[in-house]
Amino acid sequence: GQALAENVTLRFSNWVPPTHTLTVDMFQPWAKDVEEATEGRVKIQFLPALGAPAAHFDLVRNGVADMAFAVHSYSPDRFPLTEFVELPFTAENAVVNSVAYWRTYEKFMAGANEHKGTHLLGLWVPGSYQLFTKTGPETLDDLDGLRIRIPGTLVEEISTKLGMVSISSPLTEAYDQISRGIIDGMFQDYSTVIDFNMTEHMPNFFTAPGGFSASSQFLVISDRAWNKISDADKAAIDALSGEAMVKRFAQIWADRNTASLAKLREAGLTQHMIEGESLAQLHAKLEPLAQEWVAKAGTKGVDAQAALDFYRAELDAVAEELGQSRN
């Protein structure tokens, strides 16, 4: 497009609280860097949410906001190609997982243009879901009949395969439900359990190497707003986006997860590590999920099996490259 050296103010509709780590530690410092890198020509204006969390991708696509952060699983079946990162046993280290995720998505899925109408600035995972429970089942068979809150479809499939009863509810109801014993547990990442003060209601957590699942977060800018920015400034923003953004944001999450895990132990929660025989059992039960994803993603015109193989190899490669452990 035509390069305009105009000043652009981007309206960022932000549905997480202004005090949330996403706002304070990730988006706002990033926006400041964008402003500096473009010598003040591109400014980002943070606004309280202009719609529901789940609506944010479409709000950007339709020009209600210029930019937004969103969560893929809030729009089930809308972004099937991103779902491989939600599969079990990937990587607990948010940085390793996110970088491998980004590289795989760029290489295999970018062409399918799932985020049509917007320019994808980055996608990452905040951590891994582990299983938190009120009472302590001793073995995997004890999970049978456990009432579990599920945030999305893939986790629903996981809990079904483990014989649990799934109850779907918004995160805002989760605290109410666990404190009142309406649910017996939930799949959750460490920092959410700490942030929502749920430790006293869930004294047990079961950890599988690589986690049971993960949720995928992303940041987009509308094509319309993107095209108002001059090519030079676009390049400056690109340098701060993609893998650079993914590493930067995921590192903050990884640090929080480490701190949160320490807090969980400090709060006296019992960690049951799933290993050996029971881990093999768990693998056997959840193995079909990967093939189900390959079949589904295959219909979208990507080589899903190759992508999955690449992603799994990349998890180890990135861990080595960054000198960090995978879990």
Place this chain on the structure above:
Amino acid sequence: MIRSVAANLRTALWLLTSAFILLIMFVSFGDVTMRTFAKPIPGAYEVTEIAVGAMVFAALPIVTLKNEHVSVTLLSALTARITWLRWCVLIVSRGITAIVFAYLGYRLWLLGNEFNATGAAAIFADFPLAPFAWFAGVMCWLSAVAGLIAAPEHHQQQDI
């Protein structure tokens, strides 16, 4: 003719909106009860959402026809005896109501089209969302018409 169509439509909407509120009540109660036996109603949360929305939109033409929208009636006391002024106020108020409902209905219809195109669905209860947005759009159009033909007197009985 138009009056009898309107009356029949009103009865139909009355029954429809009543059915939806019954659904909300029994899904909510049923979910609590069944949960005790570890058998929650699948997708109760989504069914409730849809039922609340359908109930509200189905009731909207009735509300408009009965002229039960809450409004500030400061001026009516002052202008009660000035007939031409009452008519002006009435025409402006009804005109704006009809335009707003017509436009909102049009946008809700487009939202339904988008739901349809992206395959938006209530995932746990397993049904598509597009028809409910289209329904909302049609109800807004009916409300636009109802706003034009509603009786001039104002009933105001609902609030918090």
Place this chain on the structure above:
Amino acid sequence: MTIALIALAILFLLLLLEVPIAIAMLAVGIGGFASIVGLPAAGYMAADSAYRTVHSYNLSVIPLFILMGNLINRAEISKELFDFAYRFVGHLRGGLAIATVISGGMFSAVCGSSLATAATMGRIAYPSMKRYGYDDGLASGSIAAAGTLGIMVPPSVALIVYGVLTQTDIGKLFIAGVVPGILGALLYIGAVMFSTRVHPNSGPAGERSSWGERFNALKSVGAVVVLFGIVIGGIYGNLFTPTEAAGVGSVGALAITLWRRKLTLRSFFETLGETAVMSATIFFILVGAQIFGNFINVAGFTAALQSLVAGLDLPAWAMMMLIILLYVVLGCVLESMSMLLLTIPIIYPLVLSLGFDPIWFGIIVVTLIEIALITPPVGMNVYILQGVLPGVPLKRMFAGVGYFVLADIIRIALLLLLPGLVLWLPGLM
């Protein structure tokens, strides 16, 4: 900032022209949003907000609690509550007005709406007061004031809306309303006693009931106690969420109404339809407020106001006094629900930044709404009564609420000085 002020002026003009509040907010919200980001985006925002505000799980409590109140009304429990209260206090000067306040407070425990409470009490209490030669001002004033308790004593539609707007725990808000609700009823009784002392002829004493009659009347209260116990006790005892409590409560109310044989198929459908119509008006004001709020948001009004206030550099308590004064003034001219919806998105972040407790502020705001419901020129409870008691001039009614507004101001002062009145019960949950 400028564009937001122009929009506010247009909004008030439309309201003056009797455009329904929901429609006026929609029109100005869409128009204002379009002036900043264009009509297609504004139209999308409006449809998205309308669809998602209405298709809401959290808000399903509104129709359910309204249904519960409407069903209980069909069961004619309100009349028995009034008779019960009358047996105990009817022999006092102003006894019927005191009985109105007591039974209004008890009816509030199963009805979430102030206007419904006022309308119900008006139908029941006014004929008796007329018979005993009560002054119309005292009669309608006590009914209108007793009605306001509907949104303070849980369940409460106003507290639900506040909870949804500010993402505050609705269960805790409900529990927090119990003590201020009882306090409000006590102060209203004080207002009746004070006013009948000043004007002894305004509320003559009735006859004294025997203890046998009193004991008999006690039985009728059972249904309300059971229902309130299940709903509020269930929330307090962590048995279910407020949303689920509403489902259980409405089925309970249906059972009571059926058991008392007060329901035909026809009246059942009438009740359901009435409930839907009442809910739809509330939901559409919510939709309008949401869309108007989005415009105010994009226009940068909230941020501008906050920096303006920060520039004032006043201590927190002085800011709170200013906020309360603002609500009292706005409450005179604005309908209560719209006042809540128009102000909370702007005021709430400010209140939080000043370090006040969200639950405490919710109760303060609802008390201020109670005042707004009875202050002229726009006092919805009084308007409702005018529909129920067409013989009494509006002026006379507004004159009658004076002592009750005074009681509310004393209540606000107490809640300000002793936040524990609000926070003690939810703190125990």
